[in-house]
Amino acid sequence: MDKTKMSYKVSQFLMFAGPAVILFCGTVIIPFIYGLYLTFTSWDGVSKTKPFVGLANYAASFSDTAYWQALVRTVIYSAFSVILINVVAFLLAYLVTSGVKGQNFFRAGFFIPNLIGGIVLGYVWKFVFNRAFVAIGEAISGGTVPSLLSTTGGAMFCLILVSVWQYAGYMMLIYVAGFMSVPESLKEAALIDGCTPSQAMKNVTVPLMRASFVQCIFLSITRCFMVYDMNLSLTKGEPFNSSVMAAMHVYNQAFTYKNYGTGQAEALILFVVCAIVGVTQVYIGKKGEVAA
Amino acid sequence: MEGNSKAGTTKLSRAITMIVLIILFICFIFPFLMVVINVFKTKGDINSAPLSLIGKHGFTLANFPKAMEKMDFVKVFTNSLIITTSATVLTILVSTMAAFVIVRNAKWKACSIFFSLMVASMVIPFQVLMVPLVSVYGGLFGVLNHRLTLILLHVGFSVSMAVFMFHGAIYTNIPLELEEAAYIDGCTRWQTFWKIVFPLLKPTIATVAIIDAMAFWNDYLLPSLILQKKELYTIPIATQAFYGTYSTDIGLVMAALLLAMLPILILYLFLQRYIVKGVTSGAVKG
Numbered sequence: 033m034d035k036t037k038m039s040y041k042v043s044q045f046l047m048f049a050g051p052a053v054i055l056f057c058g059t060v061i062i063p064f065i066y067g068l069y070l071t072f073t074s075w076d077g078v079s080k081t082k083p084f085v086g087l088a089n090y091a092a093s094f095s096d097t098a099y100w101q102a103l104v105r106t107v108i109y110s111a112f113s114v115i116l117i118n119v120v121a122f123l124l125a126y127l128v129t130s131g132v133k134g135q136n137f138f139r140a141g142f143f144i145p146n147l148i149g150g151i152v153l154g155y156v157w158k159f160v161f162n163r164a165f166v167a168i169g170e171a172i173s174g175g176t177v178p179s180l181l182s183t184t185g186g187a188m189f190c191l192i193l194v195s196v197w198q199y200a201g202y203m204m205l206i207y208v209a210g211f212m213s214v215p216e217s218l219k220e221a222a223l224i225d226g227c228t229p230s231q232a233m234k235n236v237t238v239p240l241m242r243a244s245f246v247q248c249i250f251l252s253i254t255r256c257f258m259v260y261d262m263n264l265s266l267t268k269g270e271p272f273n274s275s276v277m278a279a280m281h282v283y284n285q286a287f288t289y290k291n292y293g294t295g296q297a298e299a300l301i302l303f304v305v306c307a308i309v310g311v312t313q314v315y316i317g318k319k320g321e322v323a324a
Numbered sequence: 325m326e327g328n329s330k331a332g333t334t335k336l337s338r339a340i341t342m343i344v345l346i347i348l349f350i351c352f353i354f355p356f357l358m359v360v361i362n363v364f365k366t367k368g369d370i371n372s373a374p375l376s377l378i379g380k381h382g383f384t385l386a387n388f389p390k391a392m393e394k395m396d397f398v399k400v401f402t403n404s405l406i407i408t409t410s411a412t413v414l415t416i417l418v419s420t421m422a423a424f425v426i427v428r429n430a431k432w433k434a435c436s437i438f439f440s441l442m443v444a445s446m447v448i449p450f451q452v453l454m455v456p457l458v459s460v461y462g463g464l465f466g467v468l469n470h471r472l473t474l475i476l477l478h479v480g481f482s483v484s485m486a487v488f489m490f491h492g493a494i495y496t497n498i499p500l501e502l503e504e505a506a507y508i509d510g511c512t513r514w515q516t517f518w519k520i521v522f523p524l525l526k527p528t529i530a531t532v533a534i535i536d537a538m539a540f541w542n543d544y545l546l547p548s549l550i551l552q553k554k555e556l557y558t559i560p561i562a563t564q565a566f567y568g569t570y571s572t573d574i575g576l577v578m579a580a581l582l583l584a585m586l587p588i589l590i591l592y593l594f595l596q597r598y599i600v601k602g603v604t605s606g607a608v609k610g
Contacts, residue, residue, distance in 0.1 A: 044513065045425060045434050052422035052483050053438055059480025060445050063456035070456055124348070132341050140596050141349050144356070146603070147592055149542030151560045152584045155567055155577070156355045163374040163574075164358050171375075197352065205604045258449045261544045265564065279451050283545075286455045296455045303452045310447070 071297040076290045089297040098273070099298050102281040103305070109188060109277065110256035113195040117252045118245070120200040125207030139208065142201035150198075154265025157194050187267045187275040194262060199255065203248040210244030211237070246317030250310050257306040278302045356585075363387055363578040370574045391579035394570065399555065400562040401587065407471060407547075407558060408540045411478035412533050419483050419532070420525055423490030424517050428503075439491065442484035450481070450545060458549055474550045478543070482536045493528040494521065534595075534602035541588060559584050 071089050073082040093099060124142055128135045145153065162179045169177035180186035214237050222232040260279040263269070269276035276284075282302060286295025361377055362370050364387075369379025392398070426435045457477070462468045498521055506516040544560040551557060557565065563584045570576050592599060 041429075041432055041434075044429070045432060047514070048425035048517070049422040049435070049438065052418045052487060055418065055476060055480035056438075056442060056445075056483050059457070059477050060448065060453065060484070061441065063453045063460060064445075064448060066460060067452060067456035070459065075459070127341055127345050127348075130338075130341050132338055132345065138345050138349060140592075140600060142352055143600060143603075144353065144589075144592070147538065147588045147599075148585050149544060149560050151544045151564050152542075152581055153355075155563065156359055156581055156585075159362075159374075159574070159577070159581075160355045160358050163370070167373070167375050197355075201352070202603070205600065209604055254447075254449070258451060260451070261560075264544075265567070282451055283454075287458075287549075292455050292459065296452075299452045299455065303449055306449065307447055 067296050067300070070293055071300060073293050075292045085293065089293040092291075092294045093297045093301055096285075096294070096298070098276075099278070099281050099285070102276050102278045103302065105188070105276070106257060106259075106278040106302075109191055109195075109259075110253060112192045113199075113256045114249060114252045116192065116196045117199045117203055117256075118248055120196055121203035121248065122207050124200060124204040125211055128204070129208055129211045139205070142204055144201065145198045146202045150259075150261025151265045153194065153198060154262045157190070158266055161190055181267060182271055184271060184274040187271060190266060191259075191263065191275060191277075194266060195256060195259065198262070199252055203252060206244050206248050206251075207241070210241040214240045242317065246314055249317070250314055253310050253313060254306060257302070257309070359578055359582055359585075363575070363582050365575065367573060367575040370578070387575040387579035388583070391566075391576045391583060394576065395562050395566045395580050395583070396554075396557075397562075397583055400557050400559055403471070403556060404541060404558040407475055407478070408537050411475045411482075411540050412537045414475065414479045415482050415486050415536050416529055416533060418479060419486035420490050420522060420529070421517065422483070423487045423494055424521055426487065427491055427494045428500075439487070442487055445484050446488070454545065454549060461550070468550055469553050469556060471551075471556060474547055477546060477550065478536075478540050481546075482539065486532050486536065489528055489532055490525060493525055498524050530598060531602040531605050534599055538588070538599075538603075559587075 070082070072084055072086060074085045074088065075082040128138050128142070158181065161181045166177050166179050180190050218236055218240070219232055222236045223229070227235065258279050259277050260283065263275065263277045263280050267275040269280055278298075279302065282295050282299045285298055286292050289295075358374070362374060364383050364385065365379035366381045366384055366386075369376075369381055373379065422438075426439050429435050458468075461473060461477075467473045502520055502524075503516050506520050507513075511519065542560060543558075544564065547558050548561050548564070551561065554565075563580060566580045567577060570580075
């Protein structure tokens, strides 16, 4: 058979990559393009016709104050979560690579929250915040204590706390891999040259782990920006819609209020914001990367 | 003298590290401990003393059968199992094949176009696709409420990441000479792939299978949009629906939450090493 023939190429490509390409296009490419089209229509999700409305949905998104409040809230929540997730994860990684007994056990233990989905985790923590912490608070203060979830600032705090708890173990594993990738000989050389262990950490280990930092920060940014499951089960946006994150607002806009076009436009804006933040972070992070 | 004090400080710092780790560990499993100690109590005991180990009315197992029945746990568990396993197996088959042709025929236009499209699409979050998905598959084709729809969508979403990982594995780990030897021995391309390449991909297959299976098992948003009939519910949807109905019956909620977590925790007990390894290598590559 002539292997340069077009028919050979097409048949080989379809035989091996056909199923993957069809499924990929059906779930990602076509919906993405169709979604772009939807943002120019005012579809209610039921009617057969999708009236073309031009940029009205984008105008509606820009004047939707609840959406911008949710977006700002998401940025604040993400900023705190991303910083805390990475600080805690780095500390955990440091502790579980220090050579103490049972460090594999601890690694496995800190990872457990990642095994369970956001919905279930949210309900577990809801019980902890509403019952266990309240009981502890009442035992200490002697009076009645409101649940953190019932106050406006408290709900945000709870979301951040649970996110840190959920993702720290996962990012810890990436930092552990980072720690292991720094050659022992370099650290020893620094110590022999008179560095204190903390100087060696700051000037040798951390710069060489830059790739791990870039990666963990990217992963935590994208996850926090798109938080939905845990938001739904832990706070449901309460109290007084003070903990509605952008993804939840998009869901409600589209599926609860049936403004599919506006919801889709808001989802796209959220995606663009998240992508800009994530890509900028990677770009800045990679620029100063050093090799061992 | 100096050596002695140094050994002393490392011993001390080890002890401090250990204590810090134990405290952190307790903080990390505290929420799970709360569920475990309360699941064996009556509703009244949980309300009056959520922190005590054993309630006034003693130890009870009554929450489990009730929650299992109300949540229809056996059916829900089976649904989750069917969807997770078939989607994982399909993802592996479809994406190893695609990665093979993409690596070995990198010069073909279709290969390079689809590979770059797949890599680029990995940044698109689900929220951007959910509205069009529902309108295409719900409105246009009317194929919601079928397990197969969800399975194929799961595969479609995970295929790009999987192809990316298998692409790396084939490119770096599988020598072309092996395949050429098979061709000389008279194998077709199809045979060569399944007999030579696929078996050599085992480590990466394990990684991808673990990452995807966990994602499918725990996914809530996509299944909740596709499966709206009660008899098709997966564990996360059923948990959410259960909480909506029985949130005041806190003993039952505890049992339902424990049941929802138990399958994956038991699996973790046995496959812990592989899961940790799989997730790490997947994350580092991705």
